[in-house]
Amino acid sequence: MSSIKQFQVTFDCAEPERLARFWCEVLGYVIPSPPKGFTTWDEFTRSQPAESQGSWFACGDPSGVGPRLFFQRVPEGKVVKNRVHLCVRVGTGLTGEVRLATLEAECARLLPLGAVRVRLLYDGNDSCIVMQDIEGNEFCID
Template sequence: MAKVIQFAFDCADPAALAGFWAEALGYVLAPPPAEFETWDAALDAWGVPPEERNSRSALIDPDGVGPRIFFQRVPEGKTAKNRVHLDVRAAPGLTGDERMAALSAEADRLIAMGASEWYRLEGNAMDEGIIVMYDPEGNEFCLD
């Protein structure tokens, strides 16, 4: 039986990074537990002080297909290249100039939201072309 997975990001600002990835992927914030109307109501009931309310956040795929994405605040900043990264499939099935144009358009959209471009690998015999980017906290990801 296959295991259910989630991706976890260590970060400085879980709410902000969750907001970026929600918009980037078309995900939504995970809803509060069923017995609470809002996350503030749940956190109030659990006695979570205001200064701890941005210690974590989570996103879900509204269609229930993709994995959950979890964001947790950590005290240290990012110091090295990620060993695992996300590939955002922004141009599946496209090739050549059409592929790079679609990837460029998506890169521009994400840059407007706080991402930055690292480099481009134009298409060749082994790869159709990708754009390697950083999210707002410096985590590498690829537009594929």
């Protein structure tokens, strides 16, 4: 039995392109080239039936190592806490005040993008900052 080497993380959301662009800024991801035969994503979107326009968007790790992120429009808004969330690993290998300062700096970078700080989890050595993206999806900076 072979193991799966690649996977995609899918977000249900209201505004796929806007949320994809937010996560590009958070993770350093990029928007792929538009489908063959189109010079821009806007051109591709305009070619779709009205009900499909803006219904999805995607982005990926430019190195090809991280998973592709896919964003699909759904009619309902977010109601309860996510059952799965992303952890943005900026403090790997760090502890104590150095780790906390690194996480705080990343939090400060994300706030102007529209992220919301929810709470700090800190025990004097290990730390994590719980945040929300621009559509209220929880994620952690750890």
